[in-house]
Amino acid sequence: MTKRTLQDWASIAEIFGAVAIVASLVYVAFEIRENTRALQVASRQALASGDLAFFQTAIDPTIVAQALDKNRRGIELSGLDESQLIQRQALNYRIFEHAASLNRMGALDPIEWERYESIVQNNICNNRYAQAMWDRSLRTYDPEFVKIVDDARQNCSISSP
Numbered sequence: 001m002t003k004r005t006l007q008d009w010a011s012i013a014e015i016f017g018a019v020a021i022v023a024s025l026v027y028v029a030f031e032i033r034e035n036t037r038a039l040q041v042a043s044r045q046a047l048a049s050g051d052l053a054f055f056q057t058a059i060d061p062t063i064v065a066q067a068l069d070k071n072r073r074g075i076e077l078s079g080l081d082e083s084q085l086i087q088r089q090a091l092n093y094r095i096f097e098h099a100a101s102l103n104r105m106g107a108l109d110p111i112e113w114e115r116y117e118s119i120v121q122n123n124i125c126n127n128r129y130a131q132a133m134w135d136r137s138l139r140t141y142d143p144e145f146v147k148i149v150d151d152a153r154q155n156c157s158i159s160s161p
Helices: 006-056 061-073 079-105 110-126 128-140 143-154
Strands: none
Touching (some): 128 143
16 A cells, blocks of 8 residues: 655645536536526516506406306307407416416426416417407517417317317
8 A cells, every 4th residue: 555645635635626616616607597597587577477467457357257257158248348358368378478488498397388388279279359369469479479379279170179
């Protein structure tokens, strides 16, 4: 067995120190990336909250409830009733768009995103107020979200019985 000198131990300590520095730098880079992502998600949340608050100002819950009831019972809707149901879908699709954005950022559970995609598919295929809203305002949505909805719409005849 070879006896180690003080110089040998210093060299070994220097190697361990270098490895520790590299590991620390990798950790710091990872933390910066995670913090940046968290800031992006928080920023997106703030924007979405503002959008949703704005859209909610144009919706009268009483009129929407009455319009939904009339629609369910097959009673003809007034122009205001239809307008409120379309506006409700605009709010709904802003929520969907926000979920799509969070999904792209990796901040939404994939199973939760699949649930949203299923709702979008069913809604755009079967809800005439969603269809009317989409036809009128699709240009106001993020292009990547527009592609998601348009793809879902193209699949309506394929997936509907």
